Amino acid sequence: MYCKYMDRLVVLYFAIIYFSVSVVGKKENFPPKITEHPSALVVVRDNPASFRCRADARPVATIRWYKDGEPYQGTNVDDGDLFFLKVTNNQNTGVYYCEATNYLGSARSNNATLDVACEFVFLFNETGKRGWEA
Secondary structure (H helix, E strand, C coil): CHHHHHHHHHHHHHHHHHHHHHHHCCCCCEEEEEEECCCCEEEECCCCEEECCEEEEECCCEEEEEECCEECCCEEECCCEEEECCCCHHHHCEEEEEEEEECCEEEECCCEEEEEECCCEEEECCCCCEEEEC
16 A cells, blocks of 8 residues: 555655745846935045945846946946046036846936035135135
């Protein structure tokens, strides 16, 4: 009797394992969702800066950056961060956003501005009075 039903038990056992691996353990693919948006930055001229962007997606999304609505060819580091070695007035200021894309779709982050802080110079005028110049 035992041997008569043993082959059926073995088949049932493997069917349960196959089901649990292929259906229960299977992770569904999904389009990107931005989980960390870049934040606005004000940076002193000639200093470094970075924007951070994170997205959740399966398969993993490719992150691209845009400046003032145009694709930006900056330095992407560490899973989507945008790094500026040296921020200058004209070249880097603007409105940035990231876009995460995989074959199921894309997601766009909120806008983040990059501005250069004003530098104040303390001066003495001809009369010896102190004043500020921007």
